[in-house]
Amino acid sequence: MAILVSPGVEVTVTDESFFIPHAAPTVPLIFIATQEEKLRPDGITPAEGTYEYNVVRTVTSMAQSTNLYGIPTFLEDTATGAQFHGDARNEYGLFALNQYLGIGNRGYVIRANVNLNDDLDDVRELWDRKFSEARIFMSNLANEKINIYNEENGLNPRDLTWKKTVDIGEVMSMAENATQDIFDMYSFKSIKDLWYDDQHNKPLPVFPNGYDQKSTCFYDGLMYIVNNIASLPHYPGGSVVPGEFTPQEAGDILVAAADDFKYTEEFYHGTSLGHNDDARRASIVTALQAAINSNTDVRSENFEFNLILCPGYPEVVDELLNLCVDVKEEAFVIADCPVNRTPDGITNPATGWAVTSGRQRSVHVAYYYPWGLASNLDGKDVVVAPSGIALRTFAYSDNASFLWFAPAGLRRGIITGISGLGYVSGQLGFPTEFEEVLLNQGQRDAMYQYAASGDLNPHVFFPGQGFVVWGQKTSAPAASAMDRINVSRLIKYVKRQLRKNTLSYVFEPNDKLTRDNLKATVDNFLGDLIVKRGLYDFASVCDESNNTPDRIDRNEMYIDVALKPVKAAEFIYIPIRIVATGAEI
DSSP, X not given: OOOOSSSOOOOOOOOOOOOOOOOOSOOEEEEEEEOSSOBOTTSSSBOGGGGOOSOEEEEOSHHHHHXXXXXXXXXXXXXTOOBOTTOTTSOHHHHHHHHHHTTOSOEEEEEEEEESOOOHHHHHHHHHHHHHHHHHHHXXXXXXXXXXXXXXXXXXXXXXXXOOOEEHHXXXXXXXXXXXXXXXXXXXXXXXXXXXXXXXXXXXXXXXXXXXSOOXXXXXXXXXXXXXXXXXXXSOOOSSSTTEEOHHHHHHHHHHHHHXXXXXXXXXXXXXXXXXXXXXXXXXXXHHHHHHHHOXXXXXXXXXXXXXXXXXXXXXXXXXXXXXXXXXXXXXXXXXXXXXXXXXXXXXXXXXXXXXXXXXXXTTEEEEEOEEEEEOTTSOEEEEOHHHHHHHHHHHHHHHSOTTSOSOHHHHOBOOSOSEEEEXXXXXXXOOEEEEOOOOHHHHHHHHSSSTTOOOEEEEXXXXXXXXXXXXXXXXXXXXXXXXXXXXXXXXXXXXXXXXXXXXXXXXXXXXXXXXXXXXXXXXXXXXXXXXXXXXXXXEEXXXXXXXXXXXXXXXXXOEEEEEEOOOXXXXXXXXXXXXXXXXX
């Protein structure tokens, strides 16, 4: 307060009207894998999200999703149209994003550095397109170097000594600059060394007519080609000055070498995700794990999300859980069971997937089964991940009530947008069959029981009711209030809101007035949760009993809070007594 020197009035304002506001109930963070350099639905405009990776995008509508990532791609047999259901290269995450955006209005998306399109013809076309761009860039670089040289040496076109070429070292340096982005792409980075290295001791056969035909020449590596251009007349370059190249030749040699290399067996093996679905899945999972583990933006305070998922890939749930811990356990993980397991293959106590190390146990994650059959944006029926189905149900439940209500049952758990539930049979990576499964009471019991093979949430079909999410268990390792999704999400919500909205008390005097104000803020927030059916009751303590002199001397202030979260009625019993006609009731 200012000190008055002469008589007057000084008015000051102290704002003690702090309160804890509401937060958006459903904000997912979705990790996806897609094909590279797709087009928008118009078939012309590039879908810019597929030209980048590890970038956090805020997506607010279906239109924005398709403009960023195109229509979700699901593989099929080109001759018969049979779907490759369950194939690791299908774009499950993108489909789940679109499912959610039918109800939700904001989500964060991160695309992994992987190209799900490993069709050889398509990869070669992408290779050609990239090197066509690199050719122009390299020619421009060469011209720039020549112009700099001429300017520094006072030369001009009228001089006989005017420098018109670049030497071998400059060509290699420019080639590295021109192709840096190309080999940063997942499709091509594994073949970078073969492309550049001096291969004259181990030339690579070139098969432009097919790998079952005789090779027509050999590829020796760009470094060897540039250094030995005089002995390789079929490559352009070095015709003006021996050992030096014009800008046109510098670009031409890059494209010519690239054209030979794309027909080697090494190019084919290096750009393929793998020789079967297991190998391809391993490559995709590695890229997704890298995206989850390395992204620092989503670990900052700039992004607030409360759900995390990576539809279609149960293998990355442990990484998703690590991310959950990194964001102070304020987000919940929605996870999938494998696509090609029968109900017994999931829950069998001896051999089921649920008892393997591939299944994570945590109060921060919930698993769903089975997968669904749904119509894609192109009208074709495709098999979609259960986590995407669950995410849409979470969003509907949150819109209809609050996030601490169970996202399950006939009021808030109705599943829309699918035509069937089941699993995939056949060899993944080829045309497969969708096997419909309508979980019976025994199968639902096996999934939902407290057991190493249980604690899973079934998607079910009830005649006359439709498809329903019929469970809300977390994958908790022990029974507690936190073994239910509604309680786990409530606690995460309370943690985040209290953490963010009590910052205004930091650096305030550590005295009774501050403690009383802090307690009032917390009590008002928690009292509102009682009214909104999130809590039965609560208690808070913030006085001398828990703010001892030692704690005050350490500049610490404590407010202890005890919560009684509302539990969902999952098991309803209706005992009926039959009495005699004359008995009193």
